[in-house]
Every structure is written in structure tokens, then in C-alpha cells.
Amino acid sequence: MPSKKALVRRPSPRLAEGLVTHIERERVDADLAVEQWEAYVAALRTHGWDTIEVDPADDCPDSVFVEDTVVMYKNVALIARPGAESRRAETAGVEEAVAGLGCSVNWIWEPATLDGGDVLKIGDTVFVGRGGRTNAAGVQQLRAAFEPLGARVVAVPVSKVLHLKSAVTALPDGTVIGHIPKMDAPSLFARFLPVPEEAGAHVVLLGGDKLLMAASAPKTAELFADLGYKPVVVDINEFEKLEACVTCLSVRLRELYV
Numbered sequence: 001m002p003s004k005k006a007l008v009r010r011p012s013p014r015l016a017e018g019l020v021t022h023i024e025r026e027r028v029d030a031d032l033a034v035e036q037w038e039a040y041v042a043a044l045r046t047h048g049w050d051t052i053e054v055d056p057a058d059d060c061p062d063s064v065f066v067e068d069t070v071v072m073y074k075n076v077a078l079i080a081r082p083g084a085e086s087r088r089a090e091t092a093g094v095e096e097a098v099a100g101l102g103c104s105v106n107w108i109w110e111p112a113t114l115d116g117g118d119v120l121k122i123g124d125t126v127f128v129g130r131g132g133r134t135n136a137a138g139v140q141q142l143r144a145a146f147e148p149l150g151a152r153v154v155a156v157p158v159s160k161v162l163h164l165k166s167a168v169t170a171l172p173d174g175t176v177i178g179h180i181p182k183m184d185a186p187s188l189f190a191r192f193l194p195v196p197e198e199a200g201a202h203v204v205l206l207g208g209d210k211l212l213m214a215a216s217a218p219k220t221a222e223l224f225a226d227l228g229y230k231p232v233v234v235d236i237n238e239f240e241k242l243e244a245c246v247t248c249l250s251v252r253l254r255e256l257y258v
């Protein structure tokens with residue numbers, strides 16, 4: 001049976017010191033952030049995901065954004081090398097967790113940098129954002145890791161947002177969704193649906209027609225409901241203050257046979 005496991009990582013007590021690059025810093029309420037994180041994890045569990053907590057990395061303010069530390073393709077866990085130096089210590093605990101789950105482990109090596117938030121998989125097509133966090137060597141190493149396994153890696157320029165998935169994700173049928181003002185090259189995506197809000201570009205596929213979305217994208221939730229999907233809405237505004245979105249808070253392991 002394909003797995004329905006998801007990695008998550010409890011917020012660091014230093015969360016409020018997390019990086020901000022494209023937005024103004026706002027005060028983060030650490031207690032509220034923990035409540036929001038717990039509700040996010042509960043939403044995954046309610047929809048059938050077995051959540052696995054990676055050991056916390058309390059000294060790493062951004063460690064809750066576990067998506068950036070590893071990219072899954074089939075049963076291979078490619079350990080990222082975050083573009084921000086302050087985030088590099090996050091990967092050790094994640095490596096331990098995926099190895100413990102029986103994944104084959106591979107690594108992005110210096111001088112390459114790659115953040116998991118830059119990688120969007122749609123079937124065997126793997127889009128990778130080349131931007132502030134992922135460099136050209138990171139794109140090359142991603143290709144070298146996954147193309148022999150059957151992936152087609154497509155590089156996408158990203159300059160207006162932190163990560164590729166800050167601008168685009170995809171619906172269950174593979175339609176790419178994005179907020180055009182935040183995209184460099186919308187024409188790269190063959191089947192594309194523009195959404196009216198920046199946060200509307202972020203969905204986590206929970207299975208079937210259920211889409212996990214942020215409360216900050218009500219118009220897009222309405223649009224998706226009208227298209228026959230079922231939005232499952234969580235408030236993650238304390239994390240949004242740190243330039244994060246719903247995708248960043250988990251890594252789904254969908255192709256482990258356990």
C-alpha cells in the first residue's frame with residue numbers, strides 16, 4: 001500500500017527570529033504559532049495522514065518549515081542544502097527521520113543549494129525554482145538525482161517570491177495554480193489557472209478532492225469549491241509573517257511501500 005505519512009516539526013521557541021526576505025518583519029506570537037501548528041497537524045490527521053514528528057531543532061528558528069529540508073521522489077529522500085546558511089543545521093534531524101522510515105537517502109552537496117520549497121512535483125514532472133535559495137548547481141544535482149528514476153526536471157526562474165511554491169502549486173488533476181503578479185514565467189505551465197490571492201496559490205493535497213489551504217485566501221477557496229473541490233481551511237497567519245505557506249509545514253511521503 002502507498003503510504004500516507006507526513007513529516008512535521010514542532011516550532012522552535014526561537015520562531016520569531018525566523019528569516020524574512022521579501023516582506024516586512026512583523027511581531028510573531030510564539031504561543032499562537034504553536035496553537036496554529038497543532039491545528040495544522042490535526043487537520044492532516046483528520047484527513048488520514050499519519051504525522052511523524054521530526055525531532056525538534058530548538059536552536060533553528062525556521063525549523064518548523066520542514067518542507068525546505070528534504071525532497072521526496074518515489075522512495076528517495078533527497079536531503080536539501082538550504083540556501084540560507086542559518087537553516088543548514090536543520091537537515092540532520094530530517095535525515096535521521098527519513099532514514100528511520102526506510103527511505104533511500106541522497107544529498108545535495110556544496111556548492112549546490114536547494115530548498116524543498118522550490119520543488120513542485122506533478123506526477124513525474126519535477127519543477128524546480130531557480131531563485132534566491134536554489135542555485136544552478138542545485139538544479140543540476142536535482143536532475144542528476146531524480147532523472148535516472150524517471151523524473152523530468154523543469155527549471156523555472158523565481159525572482160519575486162521566496163520559493164517556487166510561494167508562487168505556484170497544483171490541483172489534484174495537475175492543473176498548476178498561481179498568482180500571476182508573483183510569477184516570473186506563467187507560460188511555462190501548460191495547464192494553468194490564475195488565482196485571485198497570493199496565498200490562494202498554495203494548496204496541500206489531502207487526498208481525493210480535499211485541499212488544505214490558508215484562511216488568508218477566502219476568494220480562492222470559494223473558486224476551488226465552485227470547481228468541485230473541498231477546501232480544508234487552517235489559519236497559519238503567524239507563519240505567514242515569516243514568509244511561509246501551508247506547504248512549508250509538512251512533507252508528505254506518498255510513495256513509500258511499508
Ligand SMILES: NC(=O)NCCC[C@H](N)C(=O)O
Nearest residue numbers: 018019065117242243244248
Ligand atoms: N517552503 C517555504 O516556503 N518555506 C518558508 C520558509 C520561511 C523561512 N522564514 C525562510 O525564510 O526560510
